Amino acid sequence: MSLYLGLLSGTSMDGMDACIVDFADDGRAQLIAQHTTPYPDNLLAELRALMHVDAVRAMPRVARLDAWLGEVFAQAANDLIERSMLKRSDITAIGSHGQTLHHDPHGDYPYSLQLGDPHRIAERTGLTVVADFRRRDIAAGGQGAPLVPPAHAALFADTTETRVIANIGGIANITILPPKNDPATPVRGFDTGPGNTLMDAWTQRHLGHAYDRAGAWAQSGQAQPDLLARLLAEPYFAQVAPKSTGPELFNLAWLQARAGDLLDTLPAPDTQATLLELSAHSLMAAIEANAPDAKRALICGGGAYNTALMQRLRALAKGMLIESTADYGIEPAWVEAMAFAWLARQTMLGLPGNLPAVTGAKGLRVLGAIYSAH
Ligand SMILES: Nc1ncnc2c1ncn2[C@@H]1O[C@H](COP(=O)(O)OP(=O)(O)O)[C@@H](O)[C@H]1O
Ligand SMILES: [Mg+2]
Known part of the structure; x- marks a missing residue:
């Protein structure tokens, strides 16, 4: 048994999908617990508002939102672990996509910006977190998407x-x-x-x-x-x-x-x-x-x-x-969150998570960064 927890909120911002996936040694995946937590109304309003203000005024709001979202994602993971009745220590890592604030793989400095401070998720859950999956693919010349x-x-x-x-x-x-x-x-x-x-x-x-x-x-x-x-x-x-x-x-x-x-x-x-x-x-x-x-x-x-x-x-x-x-x-509803549990496992095993034929990256890359539990 090898358990990974996937955390995902897509562009719909309809809620944070959290799931726990059991991977067999051969990679076969089974969904064993799942829960969606809607964003609190004031957080959703801030996210939507921020997408419409100019960058300079937005700076402190972006930084604060990164911390706020980190707390909210951590809470979603903790809620799911409690509901699932699983032992926390049985979960190898959390794969957190973060909330996309802006994605532009086309400019002179292409980027994809996800918020939701992984350090806070690690700190509040006591678990290893893998996050920031898209930027490595973009650095390697890819679109950073789709990763699923x-x-x-x-x-x-x-x-x-x-x-x-x-x-x-x-x-x-x-x-x-x-x-x-x-x-x-x-x-x-x-x-x-x-x-x-x-x-x-x-x-x-x-x-x-x-x-x-x-x-x-x-x-x-x-x-x-x-x-x-x-x-x-x-x-x-x-x-x-x-x-x-x-x-x-x-x-x-x-x-x-x-x-x-x-x-x-x-x-x-x-x-x-x-x-x-x-x-x-x-x-x-x-x-x-x-x-x-x-x-x-x-x-x-x-x-x-x-x-x-x-x-x-x-x-x-x-x-x-x-x-x-x-x-x-x-x-x-659970396929995409499962994909981020899958991506976390790839990274923890030192295996690539991108497909160059999909994203256009120069080659296979181990995606994301690992934020240790302790
Ligand atoms: N019962 C439903 N009827 C119609 N549309 C639905 C229903 N349930 C979910 N959706 C649509 O799916 C969206 C959420 O899909 P999701 O896969 O979570 O997207 P994302 O990955 O962008 O968060 C909602 O915003 C809504 O448009
Ligand atoms: Mg969604």
Whole structure:
């Protein structure tokens, strides 16, 4: 038995996912405890506010938020350990992704900034923490994202068939998994574009809810082909991989700029329906173009619970099966946090965590830094 604890909050900022994973010696992973802690309202408000102020005024707020988030992540880990009834000392390490504040792998000094002071997590939990996974890949010339594909391979690769894993979080990413009996073909993957982030933002603006449960509001409207065409004209969709993106690009200002006058003339539910269609189209187009021979796509991330989105994916899939990772033994909500437990284990074993064919890094790298328990 070797236990690792994964801590993750994605761009949706819907809550901190904490999970404990048991890895067998051969690497097989089993999820044995899990819990989501929502961010406190004042923390969420500060995170959202900070994304809209200029850098100089933000400096002390960023530094304070790093410490605050460290405490909150540590609490999430401690809560889960208590609930799980496991012995703390049985957990080898915590893999903490941190909260992304900004991701820009394109500039003259590319970066990806995650907050959530790992020192505090180590101090409050008494456990070794592995964190800061993305920056090593970026230093090696990569995008620093997506990092989940090798974990997807460990969890879901099949012996004989090519399959796709699609993680629909705030941003959507895909992993194309060649069969295990074809080790010469590399695992590929990239961010396809918006997952839930635009739908969430539109729902927050018009309904005041965090998200559109089951996509019901979207289903009350009609997707508008003119608007969809304008949104799909975004150059990111046509870029070749490696590529990664975030809410820095796909946000309501982007929607306003792309949609122009159309946005003011359409009923809000029609725009929501079109945003759902945008997520479905951009994802399926990426799968079709990059994995035409895949038999099935397994969906994970919060988007798997959006039944309207799942319906549209199935309608667009042209014969490819669209399934949930739940059908393969892992609830969609836990795959990404499990991936950070997996990444922590790689680092602790001195093994690489990135895939150069995915991120574009110059080579395999052991990711992150180790913050000792004592
Ligand atoms: N029942 C549901 N119906 C519709 N959407 C859902 C549901 N549950 C979760 N989601 C969506 O999933 C998002 C969270 O997904 P998650 O995988 O945690 O993303 P991230 O990795 O960005 O945090 C929510 O913001 C919401 O948009
Ligand atoms: Mg989340």
